[in-house]
Amino acid sequence: MTWLAIAGSAIVTYVIRAIAFRVAMPANVPRRVGRYLDALPAAIIAALAGPAIVVPNGAPTRGPELIAALVVIGMVVWRRNLLAGVLAGVATVALLRLVLAA
Amino acid sequence: MLVSVLVVAIPFGIVASRSGLSPAESMAMSLFVFAGASQFAMVQLFADHVAWPVVVATVLLINLRHLLMAAALRPYFARVSVARRLAAAFVLTDEAFAMAIGWFRRGRTEIAYYVTFAVALYVLWNTGTAIGMLVGPAIGEPRRFGVDFSITATFIAIVVLGVRRRTDALVAVVAAVLAAALAYLGASVVAVVTAGALAPLLVLATRGEPDA
Numbered sequence: 001m002t003w004l005a006i007a008g009s010a011i012v013t014y015v016i017r018a019i020a021f022r023v024a025m026p027a028n029v030p031r032r033v034g035r036y037l038d039a040l041p042a043a044i045i046a047a048l049a050g051p052a053i054v055v056p057n058g059a060p061t062r063g064p065e066l067i068a069a070l071v072v073i074g075m076v077v078w079r080r081n082l083l084a085g086v087l088a089g090v091a092t093v094a095l096l097r098l099v100l101a102a
Numbered sequence: 103m104l105v106s107v108l109v110v111a112i113p114f115g116i117v118a119s120r121s122g123l124s125p126a127e128s129m130a131m132s133l134f135v136f137a138g139a140s141q142f143a144m145v146q147l148f149a150d151h152v153a154w155p156v157v158v159a160t161v162l163l164i165n166l167r168h169l170l171m172a173a174a175l176r177p178y179f180a181r182v183s184v185a186r187r188l189a190a191a192f193v194l195t196d197e198a199f200a201m202a203i204g205w206f207r208r209g210r211t212e213i214a215y216y217v218t219f220a221v222a223l224y225v226l227w228n229t230g231t232a233i234g235m236l237v238g239p240a241i242g243e244p245r246r247f248g249v250d251f252s253i254t255a256t257f258i259a260i261v262v263l264g265v266r267r268r269t270d271a272l273v274a275v276v277a278a279v280l281a282a283a284l285a286y287l288g289a290s291v292v293a294v295v296t297a298g299a300l301a302p303l304l305v306l307a308t309r310g311e312p313d314a
Contacts, residue, residue: 001154002127008158009144010134013165018191020172021179029170032306039302041164042264043277045139047298048146048160049257050278051285057250060286065251072255076262083109085262089255093248 064096107197107223108230110138110256114145115234116241117253121145125235132231136224137195139260140164146253152291160295171199175216178206182213193220269305277301 029037053069054061068089076085111132118128123145131141140161147157172194179187190213198220205215241249261274280301281294 002123002148003130005144005148005154005157006127006130006135008154009131009140009161012158012162013135013137013140013168014192016162016165017168017172017194018188020169021176021187021191021194022184029173034170035305036302037167037170039270039273039305040299041139041167042261042270043273043301044160044164044295044298045143045257046261046274046277047281047294047301048143049254049261050280050282051294052146052254052257053278054282055285056254065254068248068251068255069258072258073262076259080263081109082106082256082259082263083113085259086113086252086255089258090248090252093251097248 062100064093064100067096068092104222104226107226108233111227111230112234112237113252113256114138114141115231115236116238116249117142117234117256118145118231119235119238120241120249121149121253123148128235129228129231132228135161136193136227137161137165138227142253142256142260146257147291149253150291156292156295163295163299167196168194168199171196171203175199175202175206178202178211179213190217190220193217193224195220195223197223269308273301273304276304 049069053065056065071092072085072089075088076082079085114132115128118131118141119125131144135141135144143160143164144157147160172191175190175194179190182190198216201219202216241247261278265271265274277298280297284293284297
């Protein structure tokens with residue numbers, strides 16, 4: 001199953017990359033299509049993040065993930081650095097879970 | 103820019119190794135898929151035990167943008183053989199595209215610049231993945247140390263870093279909130295991903311803002 005998913009993902013990713021290198025594409029894609037494709041990846045990734053914040057590991061959040069999400073946003077806006085945001089988020093979650101468990 | 107690839111690749115190796123994927127599976131993703139955001143999404147979907155066609159469809163949606171990037175690069179590869187073009191396509195990433203298009207627009211024509219940069223990214227991405235996979239298991243109990251949150255945090259960071267216009271932020275918030283509400287109500291991952299795919303339609307409803 002996992003291997004099928006990896007092989008399938010590798011194939012579609014390569015076909016997308018290769019197709020326009022090989023075949024002539026219309027010189028100018030309609031502006032609206034271009035803007036849609038431009039916005040698509042972030043939207044899909046945001047759609048994966050939303051549920052992981054609100055229903056982490058399958059159970060509704062008790063708060064830590066929600067607060068940590070805001071910390072990540074703040075940190076990345078401030079530092080423009082992915083790792084800084086991730087570390088801040090992970091530390092916040094760990095700390096808040098510790099507090100909640102106490 | 104090259105160092106920043108390691109900064110993403112090492113966490114990828116860590117989360118992949120912590121999420122129960124075998125080292126071969128984790129490494130195969132970096133070697134053959136070679137697409138950062140997609141690979142994180144795949145790890146998340148594997149953890150959710152989603153059927154493989156859903157994983158492939160999600161990756162397809164995330165990477166559809168490369169169609170436009172390859173189309174923009176194609177004129178500069180007009181005199182290159184088909185075999186070389188197909189090889190160049192394998193290492194096409196957002197970063198390689200950004201560097202190459204800047205280079206060509208400055209009037210340069212050497213595709214060696216693209217090839218060198220893109221291949222360096224490929225090597226670093228895979229090196230970083232391997233390092234992360236070696237480090238990952240040394241990190242203690244994942245839930246206690248919040249390691250399970252690192253994929254989510256990475257998603258958030260990727261989205262925030264990608265915001266260039268106000269509509270980008272709007273689309274991301276709508277997609278995240280809609281998907282979260284659906285998941286909270288027990289909707290399938292398919293519904294959640296579909297919600298994400300529909301959110302950018304908002305962009306089309308807005309009047310074209312000038313590009314940042």
